[in-house]
Amino acid sequence: MSWRAEGFRAWLWQRLTAVYMALFIVWFAGAVMMKHLGNHDAWREFVGDGRVATALALFFAALLLHAWVGVRDVIIDYVRPFYLRFSLLMVVGGALLATLLWALRIIFMATL
């Protein structure tokens, strides 16, 4: 896969990640409410479960891709001057990558 998400490929990724995140969020919210995760031990044990951790990691990866395509479109639509547009895209891309690594680290630590 190329790093440049453009045209049809970007359009498709946007929708595939959207479907995964929609299903995940409904399931996750349901599980959190049903399982009474209102204390630290139960919450950590839930997140640290191999399957939940994997699904969560996938969720954050999908979120990164989805947010990148979406915010990039917004910036390209409204920000016209080249250097401002370029700098904003760099900041957004960097922030998203950093957030993903941070989230993956949190999830990994919870499995230990």
Add this chain to the structure above:
Amino acid sequence: MESKNPGSKKSRPVYLDLRRIRLPVTGLVSILHRISGVLLFASLPFVVYLFDLSLRSQQGFVQAAALLHHGFVKLWAFLLLWALLHHLVAGIRYLLIDFDIGVALPVARKSARVSIVGALVLAVLLGAILL
């Protein structure tokens, strides 16, 4: 930017001037989809911070929970809940439209209204339970 011939290639706007846009309800869903998406994106670091805090330790979990019930944060959390629900509901509407479901204008207008009101109602209901 004043154009005498709006259809011609030369006078077509190359970017979107927010002050010149008059919105029908389908356009309102669209711009709210964008606003909610940007809001969710901008809040992501803070959400991940709360996630981190809640898993780190027993005190962290209590701190994170207390933070969510604290004045301005609670308001922000409600706004974020609405943003998520609107983005989700309007997103499902767009997916259906991608599959040629609800493309006809009267249906699209109705589903636009249902999306806006539905997301608000869901946000208030879930917010009352969760926050």
